[in-house]
Amino acid sequence: MSAPLSSRLLRWFDRHGRKDLPWQQALDDGRRDAYRVWLSEVMLQQTQVATVIGYFQRFIDALPTLRDLAAADEDTVLALWSGLGYYRRARFLHRTAQICVEQHGGELPRDFDALRALPGIGRSTAGAILAQAHGLRFAILDGNVKRVLTRHHGIHGHPGESAVEKQLWLHAETHTPTSRVADYTQAIMDLGATLCMRARPRCEDCPLAGDCTAYRNDLTALLPNRKPGKSIPSRTTLMLILRDAHGRVLLERRGPQGVWSGLWSLPEAANPDIAWRTAQQHAQIDDAQMLTPFTHVFSHYRLNIEPLLFDRATAHRGIADNPQLRWCSSAELAALGLPAPVRTLLQTIV
Structure with missing residues (x-):
């Protein structure tokens, strides 16, 4: 041309x-x-x-x-x-x-x-x-x-x-x-x-x-060449949803390292026993309900999320003194930086 x-x-x-x-x-x-x-x-x-x-x-x-x-x-x-x-x-x-x-x-x-x-x-x-x-x-x-x-x-x-x-x-x-x-x-x-x-x-x-x-040269399906593939690992976490009688949910600010660093998110645990101990550290609880698990895909791994709802939890007094923890209403959630899957999860229950 x-x-x-x-x-x-x-x-x-x-x-x-x-x-x-x-x-x-x-x-x-x-x-x-x-x-x-x-x-x-x-x-x-x-x-x-x-x-x-x-x-x-x-x-x-x-x-x-x-x-x-x-x-x-x-x-x-x-x-x-x-x-x-x-x-x-x-x-x-x-x-x-x-x-x-x-x-x-x-x-x-x-x-x-x-x-x-x-x-x-x-x-x-x-x-x-x-x-x-x-x-x-x-x-x-x-x-x-x-x-x-x-x-x-x-x-x-x-x-x-x-x-x-x-x-x-x-x-x-x-x-x-x-x-x-x-x-x-x-x-x-x-x-x-x-x-x-x-x-x-x-x-x-x-x-x-x-x-x-x-x-x-009939190469449009080939070019650009794809990045050499590799398997994406998976890991599983339990996300703890502690909700009090006022409908507020307990959030925890994530640390400066790792995925979602510095964002407000839900407390997490590696297994049910740790989940119960963690929940009891933050509030008085009676029972838990396992919600529908789902998977969130990052660029380098898949995160299998198992949500565990502790309803009508009663906050321990020490929460107010911890700047990394806060009870939030649905209105307050909208003004915070939350990971997308956490926001979507909370929108289904709050």
Whole structure:
């Protein structure tokens, strides 16, 4: 094809691209808000646009500016993030906002190296902020872009491998135009999300099909190569739901290490005997009811959860003196950062 890849993508974007996403809202000077771009980029990591929109709007309604995010307490930030998973990203957002207030005048810096130095901002996220908010020529390489470029150039090997990723970055930088950079970055992401999908790509509608190596050689089902598989281990835990006569539930803040670190969750136990002893340490109890078990899948293991309900528990006095424990009403639960499976579980009984 004689026309550059970027020109074909931009023509396609003008007709079919997504231009009404909430983070594309322009400021008075016509630019996009760097804070919104940044927030959307972090939320969109491993999460689809359709899922993110609701979370994004709720987050922006509560914390409309970077300074608002910096001033918020961690529980508020985690509660707004609850359901998106990967809570470390929310903590990085919070800390980065605080650093920007302390060191960058309450704004995300416009310098690439300064952005990369902030917690949770990698090469692609920094490029997206500068390209979409400021129109600067920086490449991006998220999951959708990797898939488009891998197929177009016929690159074999898993995109997460360093040698493959290096090739992809070279192509990403080569194809990024000098003008309409914000539209181009959105266009190539949109192409990957709406046409060049992992399964059943719509190659007949793609503006790049004419010189796409994967399409020409019938490799779209093979590329990108999948990551070599390995078995995912499982573990089982009992989650203790202590509910008092007022309908309040006992929560415990998790430690700084491990999964769901720092979030409010339910006390856990490895077996029924430990579960009873743990429950008795926190409250006076009479009986327990085993609720329906379920499984929550993380990226690296499966967690089999067996909920154990201790109804009409009477709190011991010492609970009030322990900052890592608290009795919460259903209204208070909504304002806390809870792991998604814990929130879903409590919504079925509270």
